[in-house]
Amino acid sequence: MANLxxxxxxxxxxxxxxxxxxxxxxPDMVSKKTLNKVKKVIDEVGYRPNRMGASLRTRKSGNxxxxxxxxxxxxxxGIIRAIEQGAQSAGYSVLLGDTQGLEEREQHYADLVSxxxxxxxxxxxSRIPFKTDPNKxxxxxxxxxxxxxxxxxxxxxxxxxxDNVAAAKSAIDYLISLGHKRIAAITGPxxxxxxxxxxxxxxxxxxxxxxxxxxxxxxxxxxxxxxGMDCASQLLLLPQxxxxxxxxxxxxxxxxxxxxxxxxxxxxxxxxxxGFDDINYAKYVTPSLTTVHQxxxxxxxxxxxxxxxxLKGQVVEPGRRYLPxxxxxxxxxxxxxx
Amino acid sequence: MANLxxxxxxxxxxxxxxxxxxxxxxPDMVSKKTLNKVKKVIDEVGYRPNRMGASLRTRKSGNxxxxxxxxxxxxxxGIIRAIEQGAQSAGYSVLLGDTQGLEEREQHYADLVSxxxxxxxxxxxSRIPFKTDPNKxxxxxxxxxxxxxxxxxxxxxxxxxxDNVAAAKSAIDYLISLGHKRIAAITGPxxxxxxxxxxxxxxxxxxxxxxxxxxxxxxxxxxxxxxGMDCASQLLLLPQxxxxxxxxxxxxxxxxxxxxxxxxxxxxxxxxxxGFDDINYAKYVTPSLTTVHQxxxxxxxxxxxxxxxxLKGQVVEPGRRYLPxxxxxxxxxxxxxx
DNA sequence: CTGAAAGCGCTTACAG
DNA sequence: CTGAAAGCGCTTACAG
Numbered sequence: 001m002a003n004l005x006x007x008x009x010x011x012x013x014x015x016x017x018x019x020x021x022x023x024x025x026x027p028d029m030v031s032k033k034t035l036n037k038v039k040k041v042i043d044e045v046g047y048r049p050n051r052m053g054a055s056l057r058t059r060k061s062g063n064x065x066x067x068x069x070x071x072x073x074x075x076x077x078g079i080i081r082a083i084e085q086g087a088q089s090a091g092y093s094v095l096l097g098d099t100q101g102l103e104e105r106e107q108h109y110a111d112l113v114s115x116x117x118x119x120x121x122x123x124x125x126s127r128i129p130f131k132t133d134p135n136k137x138x139x140x141x142x143x144x145x146x147x148x149x150x151x152x153x154x155x156x157x158x159x160x161x162x163d164n165v166a167a168a169k170s171a172i173d174y175l176i177s178l179g180h181k182r183i184a185a186i187t188g189p190x191x192x193x194x195x196x197x198x199x200x201x202x203x204x205x206x207x208x209x210x211x212x213x214x215x216x217x218x219x220x221x222x223x224x225x226x227x228g229m230d231c232a233s234q235l236l237l238l239p240q241x242x243x244x245x246x247x248x249x250x251x252x253x254x255x256x257x258x259x260x261x262x263x264x265x266x267x268x269x270x271x272x273x274x275g276f277d278d279i280n281y282a283k284y285v286t287p288s289l290t291t292v293h294q295x296x297x298x299x300x301x302x303x304x305x306x307x308x309x310x311l312k313g314q315v316v317e318p319g320r321r322y323l324p325x326x327x328x329x330x331x332x333x334x335x336x337x338x
Numbered sequence: 339m340a341n342l343x344x345x346x347x348x349x350x351x352x353x354x355x356x357x358x359x360x361x362x363x364x365p366d367m368v369s370k371k372t373l374n375k376v377k378k379v380i381d382e383v384g385y386r387p388n389r390m391g392a393s394l395r396t397r398k399s400g401n402x403x404x405x406x407x408x409x410x411x412x413x414x415x416g417i418i419r420a421i422e423q424g425a426q427s428a429g430y431s432v433l434l435g436d437t438q439g440l441e442e443r444e445q446h447y448a449d450l451v452s453x454x455x456x457x458x459x460x461x462x463x464s465r466i467p468f469k470t471d472p473n474k475x476x477x478x479x480x481x482x483x484x485x486x487x488x489x490x491x492x493x494x495x496x497x498x499x500x501d502n503v504a505a506a507k508s509a510i511d512y513l514i515s516l517g518h519k520r521i522a523a524i525t526g527p528x529x530x531x532x533x534x535x536x537x538x539x540x541x542x543x544x545x546x547x548x549x550x551x552x553x554x555x556x557x558x559x560x561x562x563x564x565x566g567m568d569c570a571s572q573l574l575l576l577p578q579x580x581x582x583x584x585x586x587x588x589x590x591x592x593x594x595x596x597x598x599x600x601x602x603x604x605x606x607x608x609x610x611x612x613g614f615d616d617i618n619y620a621k622y623v624t625p626s627l628t629t630v631h632q633x634x635x636x637x638x639x640x641x642x643x644x645x646x647x648x649l650k651g652q653v654v655e656p657g658r659r660y661l662p663x664x665x666x667x668x669x670x671x672x673x674x675x676x
Numbered sequence: 677c678t679g680a681a682a683g684c685g686c687t688t689a690c691a692g
Numbered sequence: 693c694t695g696a697a698a699g700c701g702c703t704t705a706c707a708g
Binding site: 005006007017018021022025049050051052053054055056057058 | 684685686687688
Binding site: 048049050051052053055056059061062063065066070071072074077078080081084085088094095096098108111112114115225254255258261280281284285286 | 389391393394397400408410412423426431432434435449450454455563593618619621622623624
């Protein structure tokens with residue numbers, strides 16, 4: 001396991017380092033005979049080209065960095081898995097940037113690009129993690145980047161997501177079609193763009209149906225199960241309880257159901273509960289959770305594909321690309337009680 | 339955003355590149371005055387040292403690679419999150435190697451070390467992803483590495499995990515204490531070391547209690563919910579049904595419960611169900627799942643800590659380190675029916 | 677406290 | 693089809 005370099009291989013094979021390099025990067029340019037000779041040496045000594053040397057020279061690290069709030073969230077994990085596959089088969093490795101929602105960490109990971117440690121960014125949050133010069137167009141200041149799932153408020157960024165407004169609207173439309181009129185919403189944190197979009201869809205649907213908005217029915221959660229429980233308890237204390245609760249993610253919906261059941265309510269007979277995401281466990285809670293399915297695989301693969309294109313130097317039109325969501329009707333929603 | 343290098347900064351600040359380098363790596367060696375002068379220039383032009391240059395020179399990439407079967411599995415995700423935190427605060431970045439259980443991918447990611455793209459390996463599977471020379475000791479052929487969660491059959495590897503034998507045994511002991519005698523086991527795939535260890539614990543507990551092993555009660559699953567359902571259906575077809583089912587992970591336990599309930603059985607009155615892992619959702623299924631808790635955070639942080647030590651050149655004693663498991667008694671287990 | 681110089685391991689026009 | 697040479701951006705003994 002000595003540490004042989006390209007020069008050593010060249011010497012052993014009686015060729016120049018340039019030729020050894022070509023054996024890897026452009027074998028067609030090397031004569032069959034030389035190729036075999038060099039390959040034999042490489043095999044014998046187990047030579048592995050040092051990527052750092054190549055990276056320094058080509059100014060390409062071969063890495064991309066994925067910046068996500070929390071890998072523990074099944075939505076993120078599903079997306080990351082797809083990204084990893086796509087990156088791998090294109091010869092890229094992915095650096096995991098789990099930020100726990102902290103802006104400084106988002107910046108830390110985005111900085112990997114300016115330090116040459118990564119060639120592009122997959123960004124799953126709603127801030128641009130750079131200091132940008134407002135006098136210049138964003139586009140020319142940005143490294144190769146795709147913003148997934150979340151929404152950055154700029155037309156100059158390549159974005160991939162579900163249409164959260166439409167998705168939330170269709171969820172509420174469905175509840176309305178079941179006769180519900182008092183429909184509560186448990187949102188995510190209000191600095192999360194996708195949550196605000198879902199809220200927009202919720203309000204839009206109610207307005208269109210001529211149902212007045214009631215701010216008491218609009219609670220801010222933080223996307224964890226416990227927060228669903230808390231909000232459910234607040235909702236039950238209301239003089240006029242909701243007959244349906246739309247949660248902006250499945251975890252909170254699971255919390256809501258758990259709390260309602262603990263209090264002796266029957267879901268969906270007394271109160272309907274609806275989630276968002278369609279995580280794997282949504283099917284397996286009792287009753288099974290009606291929710292909005294997000295195509296995690298497709299989101300991930302589209303993101304990496306668009307980033308890879310940029311990395312190849314192709315032009316990728318900035319702007320949003322919507323992927324289809326799907327309403328999954330299951331057991332947690334039902335007709336509004338009389 | 340021009341691409342200035344260390345030489346440019348040196349020129350602008352009227353110092354040598356060596357001094358600029360020291361401003362980052364050894365500021366104590368630089369006089370206050372020079373330090374400020376250089377820092378000012380760095381700030382003004384927004385200089386970011388190129389990591390590839392440094393890496394090539396120091397032969398340290400600053401990356402570690404985490405090799406895991408599936409990031410979508412909550413157990414892995416929890417561990418990875420802890421790893422990421424530890425790595426980050428030590429100045430390392432983590433490359434995500436999601437292998438989908440494929441040996442070739444394990445090797446691909448392990449190879450990043452021989453290519454200088456990573457300095458160490460966190461390995462969460464039960465194969466050594468290198469060609470090793472059986473004549474030499476493993477120890478001297480291995481890069482800095484920690485084997486987490488899974489078990490590689492060698493005393494020369496640093497390993498961190500729960501004692502799966504003891505954990506499974508204590509789970510079964512508990513079921514036995516509830517009066518169960520026909521206890522089924524739904525294992526993981528038989529090439530997974532931790533699954534085999536759990537099986538060992540299961541068998542040990544039964545033997546100690548003088549209960550004869552019944553191979554009909556021992557089914558191989560593959561750790562997904564659907565596989566729990568399949569196995570449950572096989573178990574129900576048995577002339578002598580089990581009164582308790584121990585699943586080697588929570589996902590399969592969730593599948594088992596779902597299937598039993600669909601068939602009209604009451605958990606735990608008719609049949610008790612026990613899981614392993616204590617994923618977040620274990621608390622929230624109905625009934626809540628009795629299971630063996632694994633300390634994901636601690637597993638992850640211990641792994642990264644031990645790797646970091648090796649990376650610093652400290653000697654880490656090879657061998658296994660056990661982290662404490664904990665039986666979580668919840669609603670899915672109860673007294674054996676008469 | 678500071679600088680000149682060598683070199684980490686590659687790749688790539690360029691010339692032949 | 694092949695090689696000599698320059699250089700990517702750093703760091704680090706060494707000397708002063």
